[in-house]
Amino acid sequence: xxxQNCGHEFNIGSICPLCQSDAVLxxxxxxxxxxxxxxxxxxxxxxxxxxxxxxxxxxxxxxxxNYVARNLLGIAYYQVGMVSDALKQWIISDSFxxxxxxxxxxxxxxxxxxxxxxxxxxxxxxxxxxxxxFKNGSDDLAxxxxxxxxxxxxxxxxxxxxxxxxxxxxxxKHKAKFYIDKALRIDKRNSKALDYLAxxxxxxxxxxxxxxxxxxxxxxxxIWAKLKSFIRPELVTFLVGVVIxxxxxxxxxxxxxxxxxxxxxxxxxxxxxxLEDENANGTSKFAVKYNSLEDENETxxxxxxxxxxxxxxxxxxxxxQLAEVYTVAGRYGEAAGILVKLDKELFSEDEKNKIDAxxxxxxxxxxxxxxxxxxxxxxxxxxxxxxxxxxxxxxxxGKEDFVDDTLYLLGQLSEKQEDYAQxxxxxxRVINEFADSNVFSQAEEKLNQLLAMG
Amino acid sequence: xxxxxxxxxxxxxxxxxxxxxxxxHSTELKDIMDMLDYIxxxxxxxxxxxxxxx
Numbered sequence: 001x002x003x004q005n006c007g008h009e010f011n012i013g014s015i016c017p018l019c020q021s022d023a024v025l026x027x028x029x030x031x032x033x034x035x036x037x038x039x040x041x042x043x044x045x046x047x048x049x050x051x052x053x054x055x056x057x058x059x060x061x062x063x064x065x066n067y068v069a070r071n072l073l074g075i076a077y078y079q080v081g082m083v084s085d086a087l088k089q090w091i092i093s094d095s096f097x098x099x100x101x102x103x104x105x106x107x108x109x110x111x112x113x114x115x116x117x118x119x120x121x122x123x124x125x126x127x128x129x130x131x132x133x134f135k136n137g138s139d140d141l142a143x144x145x146x147x148x149x150x151x152x153x154x155x156x157x158x159x160x161x162x163x164x165x166x167x168x169x170x171x172x173k174h175k176a177k178f179y180i181d182k183a184l185r186i187d188k189r190n191s192k193a194l195d196y197l198a199x200x201x202x203x204x205x206x207x208x209x210x211x212x213x214x215x216x217x218x219x220x221x222x223i224w225a226k227l228k229s230f231i232r233p234e235l236v237t238f239l240v241g242v243v244i245x246x247x248x249x250x251x252x253x254x255x256x257x258x259x260x261x262x263x264x265x266x267x268x269x270x271x272x273x274x275l276e277d278e279n280a281n282g283t284s285k286f287a288v289k290y291n292s293l294e295d296e297n298e299t300x301x302x303x304x305x306x307x308x309x310x311x312x313x314x315x316x317x318x319x320x321q322l323a324e325v326y327t328v329a330g331r332y333g334e335a336a337g338i339l340v341k342l343d344k345e346l347f348s349e350d351e352k353n354k355i356d357a358x359x360x361x362x363x364x365x366x367x368x369x370x371x372x373x374x375x376x377x378x379x380x381x382x383x384x385x386x387x388x389x390x391x392x393x394x395x396x397x398g399k400e401d402f403v404d405d406t407l408y409l410l411g412q413l414s415e416k417q418e419d420y421a422q423x424x425x426x427x428x429r430v431i432n433e434f435a436d437s438n439v440f441s442q443a444e445e446k447l448n449q450l451l452a453m454g
Numbered sequence: 455x456x457x458x459x460x461x462x463x464x465x466x467x468x469x470x471x472x473x474x475x476x477x478x479h480s481t482e483l484k485d486i487m488d489m490l491d492y493i494x495x496x497x498x499x500x501x502x503x504x505x506x507x508x
Contacts, residue, residue: 029485029486032486060485061485061486062485062486063485063486064484064485064488065485082468082469083471084468084469084470084471084473084474085468085469087471087474088469088474088477088478091474091478092478117471121470121471124468124469124470124471125470127468128467128468128470131462131465131466131467134458134462135462158465158468161465162462162465165456165458165461165462166458168455168456168458169455169456169457169458169461171455192464196456199455199456
């Protein structure tokens, strides 16, 4: 067995032979101390500082040297604004001269914030003074002192509780609730604050909530208590006023807005009808503009045609003059090439006669030349060139003596190109138009062969 | 409604900074072990006395 008092180990009896302490009782006390310490830790973790303070005070009563419990007790006191009690516990804890004891750090931390420490001490002094003033009947002065105390140390739970009690006694539940809420926010299950909350929550619902608060001051209950505290008669009156004003304004303004909108709709509808009519009648701005542009376009087209006709006439006259020059120069082929393109309708009667004269002079010569070129190309096997020359020769021919030969050669060319219908037509023209042609019998034979082929 | 005069009796003075030293000395830091020790010692004294008497 180990003596809890002096640490001496012994085997016989329950009394320590060294310090004469009862080791069994000391062990029991030590275990009780640990149990209270555990309770205190659990309560402190939940934010139930008043319960933690009770348990930890019992803990050190069983074992004054439990410096860990003293340190925690100091923290719990500090949390509820009792900074001097906190400091006292840390000083005692530190006096045990145990290594790695954080009490010294706590004290140093407070001393480093001298201004805050001073304010907290002033808050306690004001509270003590207020308590005396209350007992002397100077309630107003006491309330002023207490309010200042809570301002100096917002965590001062006991100050909040005393203010709550005072305001409840005055019937000012709203102010009482404010301080109850403040106290419970710091110390979740402070018994005084919970009692006051039950007192101010006099209706049935709040009485039911009391049970909930007893088991834990949860956020929803706190929010509800806070919300209720804000629902003041002045606020309700103000809100009702706002609603009525809004309703009256809406009732007065809404018809005017409706009329205005109706008028705008009518205006727009009449505008649409007007535009539709104008569009149908062609009197709309767009239709007028369109018609104007159409007229302008027609005028310009007519002018353009006029200019083109004048230019063409000039070209035709120039071509006729050139054809005359070529004819005089004996260049009948070139003259005929120009003359064939002339439009006789654009010329005067004299000019028409001149054109006819020039054509009759140049066409037979030019036609024969083209026939001879074509025949030469045909004989050379250049059928494409041959066809071009022969067709040109035909354009100059009438009843000239080269025309039947030209038709016959074109018939042969068509046969070679397997255009038998065209070939039949050429051969047919030789037979029908040139009965005394030198190629009549050959054309007839060819035609019969093609007809026999089908 | 609470009776404030009765309610205020539940409140006591709170230790101020200037009173800490005096408070520590006056407490004498007794715990239950000290008390048990005291009880044991006070119980032993009469026994010793009685043996002397015998």
